[in-house]
Amino acid sequence: MFDRFxxxxxxxxxxxxxxxxxxxIIVTLLVLELRVPVLPHHAGVxxxxxxxxxxxxxxxxxxxxxxxxxxxxxxxxxxxxxxRHANYALVWMNSLFLMTQSFIPFPTALIGEYPRxxxxxxxxGCVMAVNTLLFMLLHRYILRNLMKPELKGTEDPHILxxxxxxxxxYLAGVATAWFSIEAAFVVYMLTPLWFITPAAPxxxxxxxxx
Amino acid sequence: MFDRFxxxxxxxxxxxxxxxxxxxIIVTLLVLELRVPVLPHHAGVxxxxxxxxxxxxxxxxxxxxxxxxxxxxxxxxxxxxxxRHANYALVWMNSLFLMTQSFIPFPTALIGEYPRxxxxxxxxGCVMAVNTLLFMLLHRYILRNLMKPELKGTEDPHILxxxxxxxxxYLAGVATAWFSIEAAFVVYMLTPLWFITPAAPxxxxxxxxx
Amino acid sequence: MFDRFxxxxxxxxxxxxxxxxxxxIIVTLLVLELRVPVLPHHAGVxxxxxxxxxxxxxxxxxxxxxxxxxxxxxxxxxxxxxxRHANYALVWMNSLFLMTQSFIPFPTALIGEYPRxxxxxxxxGCVMAVNTLLFMLLHRYILRNLMKPELKGTEDPHILxxxxxxxxxYLAGVATAWFSIEAAFVVYMLTPLWFITPAAPxxxxxxxxx
Amino acid sequence: MFDRFxxxxxxxxxxxxxxxxxxxIIVTLLVLELRVPVLPHHAGVxxxxxxxxxxxxxxxxxxxxxxxxxxxxxxxxxxxxxxRHANYALVWMNSLFLMTQSFIPFPTALIGEYPRxxxxxxxxGCVMAVNTLLFMLLHRYILRNLMKPELKGTEDPHILxxxxxxxxxYLAGVATAWFSIEAAFVVYMLTPLWFITPAAPxxxxxxxxx
Numbered sequence: 001m002f003d004r005f006x007x008x009x010x011x012x013x014x015x016x017x018x019x020x021x022x023x024x025i026i027v028t029l030l031v032l033e034l035r036v037p038v039l040p041h042h043a044g045v046x047x048x049x050x051x052x053x054x055x056x057x058x059x060x061x062x063x064x065x066x067x068x069x070x071x072x073x074x075x076x077x078x079x080x081x082x083x084r085h086a087n088y089a090l091v092w093m094n095s096l097f098l099m100t101q102s103f104i105p106f107p108t109a110l111i112g113e114y115p116r117x118x119x120x121x122x123x124x125g126c127v128m129a130v131n132t133l134l135f136m137l138l139h140r141y142i143l144r145n146l147m148k149p150e151l152k153g154t155e156d157p158h159i160l161x162x163x164x165x166x167x168x169x170y171l172a173g174v175a176t177a178w179f180s181i182e183a184a185f186v187v188y189m190l191t192p193l194w195f196i197t198p199a200a201p202x203x204x205x206x207x208x209x210x
Numbered sequence: 211m212f213d214r215f216x217x218x219x220x221x222x223x224x225x226x227x228x229x230x231x232x233x234x235i236i237v238t239l240l241v242l243e244l245r246v247p248v249l250p251h252h253a254g255v256x257x258x259x260x261x262x263x264x265x266x267x268x269x270x271x272x273x274x275x276x277x278x279x280x281x282x283x284x285x286x287x288x289x290x291x292x293x294r295h296a297n298y299a300l301v302w303m304n305s306l307f308l309m310t311q312s313f314i315p316f317p318t319a320l321i322g323e324y325p326r327x328x329x330x331x332x333x334x335g336c337v338m339a340v341n342t343l344l345f346m347l348l349h350r351y352i353l354r355n356l357m358k359p360e361l362k363g364t365e366d367p368h369i370l371x372x373x374x375x376x377x378x379x380y381l382a383g384v385a386t387a388w389f390s391i392e393a394a395f396v397v398y399m400l401t402p403l404w405f406i407t408p409a410a411p412x413x414x415x416x417x418x419x420x
Numbered sequence: 421m422f423d424r425f426x427x428x429x430x431x432x433x434x435x436x437x438x439x440x441x442x443x444x445i446i447v448t449l450l451v452l453e454l455r456v457p458v459l460p461h462h463a464g465v466x467x468x469x470x471x472x473x474x475x476x477x478x479x480x481x482x483x484x485x486x487x488x489x490x491x492x493x494x495x496x497x498x499x500x501x502x503x504r505h506a507n508y509a510l511v512w513m514n515s516l517f518l519m520t521q522s523f524i525p526f527p528t529a530l531i532g533e534y535p536r537x538x539x540x541x542x543x544x545g546c547v548m549a550v551n552t553l554l555f556m557l558l559h560r561y562i563l564r565n566l567m568k569p570e571l572k573g574t575e576d577p578h579i580l581x582x583x584x585x586x587x588x589x590y591l592a593g594v595a596t597a598w599f600s601i602e603a604a605f606v607v608y609m610l611t612p613l614w615f616i617t618p619a620a621p622x623x624x625x626x627x628x629x630x
Numbered sequence: 631m632f633d634r635f636x637x638x639x640x641x642x643x644x645x646x647x648x649x650x651x652x653x654x655i656i657v658t659l660l661v662l663e664l665r666v667p668v669l670p671h672h673a674g675v676x677x678x679x680x681x682x683x684x685x686x687x688x689x690x691x692x693x694x695x696x697x698x699x700x701x702x703x704x705x706x707x708x709x710x711x712x713x714r715h716a717n718y719a720l721v722w723m724n725s726l727f728l729m730t731q732s733f734i735p736f737p738t739a740l741i742g743e744y745p746r747x748x749x750x751x752x753x754x755g756c757v758m759a760v761n762t763l764l765f766m767l768l769h770r771y772i773l774r775n776l777m778k779p780e781l782k783g784t785e786d787p788h789i790l791x792x793x794x795x796x797x798x799x800y801l802a803g804v805a806t807a808w809f810s811i812e813a814a815f816v817v818y819m820l821t822p823l824w825f826i827t828p829a830a831p832x833x834x835x836x837x838x839x840x
Binding site for chain 1 (some may be wrong): 226230231234235237238239240241242244245246249252253254255258259262273276277280284287303317350385406407408410
């Protein structure tokens with residue numbers, strides 16, 4: 001039954017093209033939430049300035065989500081550079097991961113619209129934690145099953161355990177939201193810094209990495 | 211007159227790039243239907259929670275359509291890996307198929323908005339049945355006219371007959387919708403499992419498949 | 421001053437990637453105009469059916485524009501396969517062409533919304549005529565300046581004159597709109613058939629064409 | 631700490647694919663601001679014509695932004711053709727640049743909606759100045775750290791100083807907006823002409839440039 005998923009030796013280029021398309025669209029769609037304020041048509045400078053300031057939570061949530069998706073893109077690029085090909089299991093794990101990525105505009109809009117509501121702020125962190133867990137699943141599957149032979153041993157063997165810091169940090173933000181909204185935003189802003197670049201390869205075969 | 215369509219020896223890469231772009235955009239646009247609920251600005255946690263629960267049919271329809279489009283993408287990838295090049299007939303069949311794919315956000319929004327209306331639920335199934343039939347046409351055309359010589363014989367000769375299970379299953383969902391909405395949703399969720407991975411190649415030349 | 425535009429020997433792949441991205445997004449965005457009808461939440465089958473029928477002009481305009489953009493994509497693919505590289509002049513002609521392509525969702529929405537208004541129907545035809553003229557400019561520039569040496573002589577020398585049938589046909593539709601809306605729609609539907617496939621190469625060097 | 635950013639030898643193709651995707655989506659999304667006017671359903675030709683004329687500022691802002699983004703795309707293409715590979719620092723600079731690019735639809739909509747408001751017109755110029763500065767940062771980083779050895783010396787050594795004309799020109803538009811809206815629009819339209827094509831390479835190794 002599950003055998004069929006280990007079949008398939010797909011070139012990575014179409015999977016990467018599909019994924020890159022999804023990433024590119026997500027980051028660009030985020031801006032659609034930044035709607036121009038609706039004012040009387042001959043509104044003056046002061047009114048426009050005030051209503052632009054009111055958009056501050058939307059700008060902030062746009063910024064945070066943009067950085068997070070770019071961080072996922074970079075790490076996605078990295079782990080796919082480790083794989084020798086894809087099988088159907090990897091394709092479907094990748095699709096599920098992309099599904100949760102493409103969901104990101106929703107919680108981003110939610111905290112932009114209700115920035116003082118702890119439920120909205122929590123939902124954002126939960127979605128990011130799920131994204132990170134699915135990413136780790138993808139990473140783990142590649143490390144265990146599809147690693148390029150020449151790169152074996154270059155990845156830190158504790159990389160997955162260390163990656164847990166990501167979802168735990170998002171979940172800390174989720175809990176924090178019920179006490180202090182501001183603190184939760186700070187946690188969400190700092191979390192992508194953990195894997196702002198993929199971990200350095202170990203010096204076994206320290207040749208080119210991609 | 212129809213001769214002109216068998217002309218053309220197009221490389222597959224631009225067709226795949228165009229198709230991948232369309233697939234990537236479809237799956238990502240689906241999330242735009244998940245609109246943040248409109249509440250009074252300082253709405254509390256309870257109100258937000260309730261209105262998020264009200265979105266449940268939209269989340270569900272988003273999920274089903276996402277899985278269905280990913281399944282089409284994977285199978286599209288597979289059948290194009292069988293072709294040695296494209297001619298104009300294939301380009302146009304592919305365009306028609308992509309047209310019906312790009313239509314998917316409409317019935318998805320329809321069942322998300324009117325999940326208890328049997329007509330809405332039926333329309334969804336009909337659209338998916340048409341998509342599957344156009345996909346089969348594409349598959350059949352490649353098998354008969356554009357197969358890579360070295361892959362001849364690796365495809366199950368009954369693959370097209372077996373593929374009919376897809377549209378028939380969607381049409382069963384269409385009929386079911388008039389008796390039980392819930393059962394129709396279940397049928398729609400189960401149907402993509404039929405070709406969750408492309409059929410295994412026959413062991414004639416069991417070398418790389420893509 | 422204009423010298424700078426003939427500089428540059430750009431590989432075609434990034435230009436094609438950018439163009440394919442734009443084409444893919446245009447065709448997929450067209451569906452966003454097909455909005456789910458707004459009905460009372462427990463509207464019955466009859467009401468939903470009637471309001472879906474009311475969308476007929478939108479479905480029709482979506483269909484026509486989808487076919488037209490796919491036709492442009494295919495012919496774009498063809499003429500770029502004739503070029504040995506791109507210079508900056510070609511890049512900018514291509515950008516202007518893509519600008520008018522990306523404008524297509526606007527007149528499409530316009531005739532979907534006001535299908536009985538001759539001005540709306542005329543605007544649609546004018547936009548398509550401008551698109552075709554810019555495409556011909558692109559074609560002409562490649563034929564005169566950037567043709568692959570091995571393909572010289574394979575293009576019909578009268579191809580540009582023959583291509584004029586496209587804009588003339590759209591303009592005939594524009595004029596027709598003021599007498600009969602239905603006839604104008606028919607003209608718009610038939611026009612893309614003129615170059616539904618690129619013209620056949622002449623048998624000078626009848627080897628591969630792309 | 632900052633060491634980690636100089637690691638990584640990434641192929642340029644996925645970064646270019648991601649960037650091209652973002653550019654393509656931005657230019658195509660711009661059209662979404664051009665909404666079909668809302669009129670009584672059987673509005674006549676005169677009413678439709680008048681309301682289309684009212685859209686003139688939106689058409690103009692769409693046009694200006696389209697040209698600006700295409701100009702960035704072309705110059706982005708150019709500077710990436712100078713680089714031998716990417717490291718993580720370049721990836722992040724590129725992501726920040728794309729973030730400000732993807733922001734462009736917002737100020738475009740703002741001047742389309744409030745074309746007579748000097749604040750709206752100023753914001754547009756500021757966003758473009760920031761975009762140009764981030765682009766210059768990207769350019770500078772490639773010139774100093776990632777230049778292909780065979781292209782060394784082909785770039786004008788004063789290119790970055792000369793590039794400053796871009797942001798200065800946009801900022802001149804920002805200042806102008808408070809005296810004359812029309813003059814500011816003219817400045818914004820003329821500014822992209824400065825780098826409408828990348829600067830010519832110096833004739834050190836005047837071989838192919840990309």
